[in-house]
Amino acid sequence: MHPIPMPSSKTAYHHGDLRAACVRAGVELLEESGQTALSLRAVARRVGVSPAAPYRHYADREALVAAVAAVGYRELAARLAAAHPSPSTPEEMISVAIAYVQFALERPALFRIMFGEPCDRDNDERVAATAAVSLYLREIVERSFPQADAEALATAIWALVHGLAFLHLDGKLDAAGPSVVADRVSSAIQALLTSTSRR
Amino acid sequence: MHPIPMPSSKTAYHHGDLRAACVRAGVELLEESGQTALSLRAVARRVGVSPAAPYRHYADREALVAAVAAVGYRELAARLAAAHPSPSTPEEMISVAIAYVQFALERPALFRIMFGEPCDRDNDERVAATAAVSLYLREIVERSFPQADAEALATAIWALVHGLAFLHLDGKLDAAGPSVVADRVSSAIQALLTSTSRR
DNA sequence: ATGAGGATGTTTACGGCGCTCACATTAGAC
DNA sequence: GTCTAATGTGAGCGCCGTAAACATCCTCAT
Numbered sequence: 001m002h003p004i005p006m007p008s009s010k011t012a013y014h015h016g017d018l019r020a021a022c023v024r025a026g027v028e029l030l031e032e033s034g035q036t037a038l039s040l041r042a043v044a045r046r047v048g049v050s051p052a053a054p055y056r057h058y059a060d061r062e063a064l065v066a067a068v069a070a071v072g073y074r075e076l077a078a079r080l081a082a083a084h085p086s087p088s089t090p091e092e093m094i095s096v097a098i099a100y101v102q103f104a105l106e107r108p109a110l111f112r113i114m115f116g117e118p119c120d121r122d123n124d125e126r127v128a129a130t131a132a133v134s135l136y137l138r139e140i141v142e143r144s145f146p147q148a149d150a151e152a153l154a155t156a157i158w159a160l161v162h163g164l165a166f167l168h169l170d171g172k173l174d175a176a177g178p179s180v181v182a183d184r185v186s187s188a189i190q191a192l193l194t195s196t197s198r199r
Numbered sequence: 200m201h202p203i204p205m206p207s208s209k210t211a212y213h214h215g216d217l218r219a220a221c222v223r224a225g226v227e228l229l230e231e232s233g234q235t236a237l238s239l240r241a242v243a244r245r246v247g248v249s250p251a252a253p254y255r256h257y258a259d260r261e262a263l264v265a266a267v268a269a270v271g272y273r274e275l276a277a278r279l280a281a282a283h284p285s286p287s288t289p290e291e292m293i294s295v296a297i298a299y300v301q302f303a304l305e306r307p308a309l310f311r312i313m314f315g316e317p318c319d320r321d322n323d324e325r326v327a328a329t330a331a332v333s334l335y336l337r338e339i340v341e342r343s344f345p346q347a348d349a350e351a352l353a354t355a356i357w358a359l360v361h362g363l364a365f366l367h368l369d370g371k372l373d374a375a376g377p378s379v380v381a382d383r384v385s386s387a388i389q390a391l392l393t394s395t396s397r398r
Numbered sequence: 399a400t401g402a403g404g405a406t407g408t409t410t411a412c413g414g415c416g417c418t419c420a421c422a423t424t425a426g427a428c
Numbered sequence: 429g430t431c432t433a434a435t436g437t438g439a440g441c442g443c444c445g446t447a448a449a450c451a452t453c454c455t456c457a458t
Contacts, residue, residue: 055417055418116315149390191352192391239444251448255407417440418441424434424436427430427433
């Protein structure tokens with residue numbers, strides 16, 4: 001399964017389809033050995049190719065990282081969709097929020113690559129993938145809170161959830177287990193949603 | 200003021216007080232040339248010392264980074280306190296939140312070092328400095344919303360503000376200028392605080 | 399005051415990294 | 429079948445983190 005490039009090809013020609021193989025290897029390295037292990041040389045080694053080969057497909061290390069991050073965005077989107085295909089109530093939205101934070105905790109290195117580095121705003125793949133996530137969240141908010149200012153509320157909810165993910169990741173909020181985290185996410189959102197009425 | 204180590208010493212003895220000089224140089228490098236420029240060797244060079252010298256004071260690069268991050272936490276705390284010494288209303292709290300996000304935008308590399316990397320939880324300085332920030336925010340929330348569940352609400356507010364900072368930093372939310380950002384922070388918080396009453 | 403010992407800084411060296419360039423190989427268009 | 433552009437190789441540069449052996453100088457007990 002690894003070295004096969006595309007539907008049609010019997011013997012590995014020059015080599016496999018390096019571009020995709022590098023991204024796959026990059027994701028693997030990231031999750032096996034963390035952020036610092038994601039080097040062009042390590043990727044080349046894993047793919048079984050010379051250290052300079054990846055430069056035919058990626059301008060520099062940052063371009064590879066951006067491609068890996070783009071994979072991360074797509075997987076995050078899939079994870080959120082799996083939590084609930086089309087949430088339209090605050091409760092359903094909260095379940096998506098929990099999935100967001102759990103994604104960050106399950107795949108910390110990937111999540112940090114996606115959000116923790118200065119991002120290359122010119123990378124099309126990356127821009128498109130984050131726009132997709134952003135739009136998805138926006139739609140959820142619009143459905144869940146039809147009367148609210150969707151723009152501001154969507155931003156606020158995304159930021160809240162994103163911040164919870166990071167604070168857990170950094171150990172600022174301790175996460176003994178998934179259910180503890182889920183409770184915290186849920187209660188954090190609810191605390192904000194109800195604080196004013198008690199003011 | 201720079202090369203003097205302690206009250207008593209006329210000629211630089213062996214050299215200055217390297218420990219502190221390294222942190223200072225580290226912060227400078229970070230802000231001048233970004234994240235990747237913060238290397239032990241560059242710090243040593245700037246301080247005018249051999250590449251191995253910092254190892255007498257820091258076990259490894261990560262220890263130096265942790266010390267730099269600790270400086271960042273203290274400066275963040277100072278920035279928040281400068282925004283409002285002792286906030287006790289939602290409005291005052293919002294001004295502190297704006298200061299938090301502006302700190303992130305003004306000193307992005309420092310902020311990323313503080314929150315964007317896997318953190319060394321065993322570093323005392325770092326743990327203490329983040330605990331101070333955390334406690335400060337907690338107290339603000341308790342004063343501003345006396346009746347609310349302080350634990351959950353403080354977590355939620357911190358996460359919201361922290362998330363806003365990161366999303367701006369990553370270009371996910373565009374920040375044309377300080378006032379635009381301030382408005383967004385303000386309206387994001389208010390959107391959450393008022394959304395339920397309109398439900 | 400002096401000399402031992404510990405703290406601090408230097409030198410040298412190793413391997414890994416990102417990146418470049420000149421060169422080899424091969425796929426596909428003609 | 430040949431030419432060409434795409435793709436992979438190899439050698440090499442400078443930077444990095446880190447370690448070990450060595451030099452220097454401060455301190456303090458004598």
